[in-house]
Amino acid sequence: MSLSRIRLESLHNKVMTAEEAAQLIQDGMVVGSSGFTKAGDSKVVLPALAERAKKENVKITLMTGASLGHDTDGKLAEAGALKKRMPFQVDRILRNKINAGEVLFIDQHLSEAAELLHNKNLPPVDIAVLEVAYIDRDGSFVPTTSVGNSLTFASLAKQVILEVNMAVSEDVYGLHDIYQAEDYPHRNVIPIVAPWNKIGRKTIPLDPNKVVGIVFTDIKDSPADIAAPDEKTSNIAKHILEFFENEVKLGHLTDRLLPLQAGIGKVANAVLTGFKDSNFYDLTMFSEVLQDSTFDLIDSGKLSFASASSVTVSQECYDRVFGNLAKYRDKFVLRPQNISNTPGLIRRLGIIAINTAIEFDIYGNVNSTHISGSKIMNGIGGSGDFARNAYLSIFVTQAASKENKISHVLPMVSHVDHTEHDVDILVTDIGLADLRGLAPRERAQNIIDNCVHPDYREELQSYFDRACARGGHTPHLLEEAFSWHMRLAETGSMKK
Amino acid sequence: MSLSRIRLESLHNKVMTAEEAAQLIQDGMVVGSSGFTKAGDSKVVLPALAERAKKENVKITLMTGASLGHDTDGKLAEAGALKKRMPFQVDRILRNKINAGEVLFIDQHLSEAAELLHNKNLPPVDIAVLEVAYIDRDGSFVPTTSVGNSLTFASLAKQVILEVNMAVSEDVYGLHDIYQAEDYPHRNVIPIVAPWNKIGRKTIPLDPNKVVGIVFTDIKDSPADIAAPDEKTSNIAKHILEFFENEVKLGHLTDRLLPLQAGIGKVANAVLTGFKDSNFYDLTMFSEVLQDSTFDLIDSGKLSFASASSVTVSQECYDRVFGNLAKYRDKFVLRPQNISNTPGLIRRLGIIAINTAIEFDIYGNVNSTHISGSKIMNGIGGSGDFARNAYLSIFVTQAASKENKISHVLPMVSHVDHTEHDVDILVTDIGLADLRGLAPRERAQNIIDNCVHPDYREELQSYFDRACARGGHTPHLLEEAFSWHMRLAETGSMKK
Structure with a gap:
């Protein structure tokens, strides 16, 4: 602990333990x-609140930027401390509680939580819990490795725990671009016309x-587990890079491409890693999360600038970046998520969006969130913000999994997060479909x-042919549309 | 014919008959x-092309702003002149051809066709056919009662027929605000911060x-058929107006509300008409189509300004507005549809969007386009542009129709155009559900x-209860999800 991190001296008497702070959070x-x-x-x-909730009845509605670190959501859920959770989560225990109906989850476009709060929707x-690098002399604070919704919470919460x-080094000062759009009906232009534009304040x-x-506290972010590219993810990456190369040949794009957004996970990492040995150059990102691959591309000289709302990287990458801020300081910026993900900027900048699907169907509808219609995995995150408004909207998934017992390309998706209207390119390890x-x-x-996947091609063709025979703009056989999901539930495999 | 309408004299020798002009359009x-x-x-x-296509093989891909006037799409479709059609249609004959697989239809967000063309997607x-009020001395032209995609077609087409x-009176000069966003990667801010801002040129x-x-030509637009409000539409309008009044009471909105967008049809007309006898004042619209009700609200002093891409009104209203342009000139503006419907402006201005659904489901997913999953009615139009990015996204439909044999509230929609993530308020004649x-x-x-509808409440509750018993974040019974649609196909009624 160092009081020099609290530069507004009148706040020095607010220092307390985590347990004391957790007591300030009331049931409801x-x-x-x-x-x-x-x-x-x-x-x-x-985490202290989770401990407290094991012993007494305290249930909260928890809003965050996105998911929380290792186990926090799980500990809160396990202790029964969560009544409602929004706008995103990835925790196994919490997910089970949500699917059991014990925790209510609101799966929201990540750009919208701040909007909904400002609009009183x-x-x-009641109370905000915000991680900071330090508190400045005017009471304003410097956030750490993400901005998320902290600006909105700081502005609207009745009470704040810091x-x-x-x-986290105090040198992170200057990495954040803090801009608050005006409330309606007097909202003005957000004057970003390139990923590297900084338009706001630093605290x-x-x-x-x-x-x-x-x-x-003195605890680093829990590190991201980055799975190394495997054959499937490498194939997906290869298809996408070949597609980009061809777009350049056709004169649709230059070899600077357009600002990239990539969802979280190993496919996005594989695609970005693939740029290292490509002819593309002076690339930029306008995304929501920066992963290891972003900083690898910066190091290799391929990526000039990255804009996002958070840095979620491995321990090695964390130490590399935050231990050498002088090197990286002018290469990236962190923004509030209602700016990083705002629809108008995504269209204005012409983003190329690459996001992961759980499954997609023959007409290009994408399910990003649910297993067999009912059970949620994580949530839509920012994929909808980007896919709807992007220059190019690309979704990727493996063609089949679990010894090919599950096909991820289906007659009809069991839940729709992105409609056919919003999807330009679909990619699996088998190949790429350009739907434009x-x-x-x-x-x-x-x-x-x-x-x-070849194991399912014949049956999928048969479904489509028989549906066409019955007619329609988007031919379906409603009585068979979910038969693959139902077979999986009954037999453990989608195969006949 | 009056050559004074062609103020660039070098074009006088281009005058020809419609039949001659139709000959300039080649097969493919x-x-x-x-x-x-x-x-x-x-x-x-x-229409001359449709006549020609009866006698010889000429098949085109036709892109428009939205639907075409009385019979044009139908005549083209009937003559076999359409290979592909985008981005919207409402014609009975064309719809049947699309559903039969004889015409390929691309159902597109109306803001996106121009983007896709500019981006070479x-x-x-090859050739544009554009209605104009007159051609100015510099070759630029004044459009008539809509702007649609004419700016994009004029800019990108290799050849143009005017x-x-x-x-249409030459006095329409000044009603249009013609603004072209820059191509990527150098797109700038679109500087509209209120519906009445004009930022572009007049031709x-x-x-x-x-x-x-x-x-x-000397032919007026085919008039809109405006059905008078009936009991159902009046009830829907009443629920929406009460909701707005309550939002004002809660301090969420002022009695100026926020700029309104309303889809086409009698529900939208009923809602807007309802404002006449309300306490709301100084209302504005930022929409895509202006109907009779817009001008009625202007006349009653309730509506200060309306922005859109087209004026589609009854014969009476057409004569009233375009016969008294001095009165209405500063009350409305027509913009290219990639401006009227652009995501960033919709969020920046904080639009209240009211659109019509064909059906919605218990989780708030909306089907705007398809009958029983396969057959298209019209298309998504601008509803997706507005719903995703709006301050409030409202969808309306009747609870039941055809002597209540069809319920429009269902276990699962048979086609998703707007996901649960994008829908705030659902309204039927029975009542309003606030999903925020x-x-x-x-x-x-x-x-x-x-x-x-009460006739279906018990069975819908039973579906939901039994699905919850099986579990999930969004509980469904996949084997039953479409059973109401299937029963309708088999028995002519969704009722058991």
Whole structure:
């Protein structure tokens, strides 16, 4: 603990333990917390709340940037501390509680939580728990490895608990671009016309009178587990890179491409890694999360600048970046997620969006969230913000999994997160389907020819042919549309 | 015919008949045409092409703003002149051809066709057919009752045919705000911060060397058939107005509300008409089509300004507005549809979007386009542009129809155009469900309690209860999800 991290001396008397701070959170409260996919989340206060909830009845509505770090969501869920959770999660225990109906989850476009709060379309935030690098002399603070919704929570919450994380260097000052759009009806232009434009302040403003507790921590973000590219992800990456190369040949794109957005996970990492040995150059990112591959591309000289709302990387990459900020300082910026993901900027900049699907169907509808219609995995995250408004919207998945007992290309998806209207390119390890300018029947044949695993091609073709015989713009056989999912539930395999 | 409408004299020798102009359209061409829901469409050249196609083989890809006027799409389809059609249609004959697989239809967000053309994500336009009020001395032209995609077609088409419509006064000069966003990667801010901001030029630029034919016409837009409000639409309107009044009471909105978007049809007309006798004032619209109700609200002093891409009104309203332009000139503006419907402006202005659904399900997914999953009705139009990015996204439909044999509130929609993530408020004549801040299981109970027709409430509750017993974040019984649609196909009724 170092009081020099609290530069506003009148706040020095607010320092307390995590347990004391957790006592300030009352049963029934709406809590807004920093944290966007592990980065910059509450390291001790929310875990202390989970401990407390094991012994007494305290149930909260928890809003965050996105998912929380290792186990925090799980500990809260296991202790029964969560009544409602939004807008994203990835935890196994929490997911089970949600699917059992014990925790209510609101699966929201990541750009929208802040909008909904400012517009009073969600209940007000009672208390915020925000990780900071330090508190400045005016009471404003410097966030850490993410911005998420912290600006909104700091602005709207009635009370605020700050976690000063000593493990994060005060040198992170300047990495954040803090911009708050005006409330309606007087909202102005957000003046970003390139990923590297900085338009805001460097600290998040906060009324010091709202600070009810300050807790010191010295814990790094839980590291991201980055799976090495395997044959499937490498094939997906190869198809996408070949597609980009061809677009350049056709004169549709230059070899600078357009700003890239990549979802979280090993496919996105594989694609970005693939750029290292390509002819593309001076690339940029306008995304929501920066992973290891972003910094590898910066190191290799391929990527000039990256904009996002969080840095979620391995331990090695974390030390490399935050231990050498002088080197990386002018290469990336972290923004509030309602700016990183805002629809207007995504269209204005012409983003190439690459996101992961759980399954897609022959007409190009994408399911990003649910297993067999009912059970949620994680959530839509920012994929909808980007896919709808992107220059190019690309979705990827493996063609089949579990010894090919599950096909990820189906007659009809069991849940729709991205409609046929929003999907340009679909890619599996088998191949790529370019759906631009195609009507549904053309899309279907293209997807069957290029994306489906060979074990399922014949049956999928049969479904499509028989549906066409019955007619329609988007021919389906409703009585068979979910038969593959039902067979999986009954027999453990989608195969006949 | 009056050559004074062709102020660039070098073009006088391009005047020809509609039949001659139709001869300039070759088999296989991509044709871009003016017209946005009847307003400002080709009155004679496309009909002449349909006549020609009865006798010889000529099949085109036709892109427009939206639907075309009375019968044009139908005549083209019937004559076999359409290979592919985008981005919207409403014609009975064309719809049947699409559903039979004889015409390929691309159902597109209306903001996107121009984007896709500029980005070279669609085949280039060979020839454009554009209705104009007059051609100015620099070769630029003044469009008529819509802008649609005419700016894009004029800019990108290799050849252009102009239809000078003598039925439209030259006084329409100044009603249009013509703004072209820059191509990527150098796109700048679109500087609209209020519906009444005009940011562009008054005429659409055109290289006179591309003009291959000029045809004179004297035919008004085919009038809109506006059905008078009936009991159901009046009830829907009443629920929405009460909701708005309550939002004002809660301090969420002022009684100026926020700019309104309303889809086409009698529900939208009923809602807007309802404002006449309300306490709301100084209302504005930022929409895609202006109907009779818009001008009625202007006349009653309730509506200050309306922005859109087209005026589609009854004969009476047409004469009232275009016969008294001095009165209405500063009350509305017509923009290219990639501006009227652009995502960034919709979020920036905080639009309240009201659109019509064919059906919705217990979790709030909306089907705007398909009958029983396969057969298209019209298309998504601008509903997706607005719903995704709006301040409030409202969808309306009747609870039941055809002597209540069809329920429009269902266990699962048979086609998804708007996902649960994009839908805030659902309304039927039975009641209104406010889904903001609700998890899927809460949404379902709210919709069952408030929106479904009583004849179907018990069975819908039973579906939901049994699905919940099986578990999941969004509980479904896949084997039963479409059973209501299948029963309708088998027995002519969704009732057991």
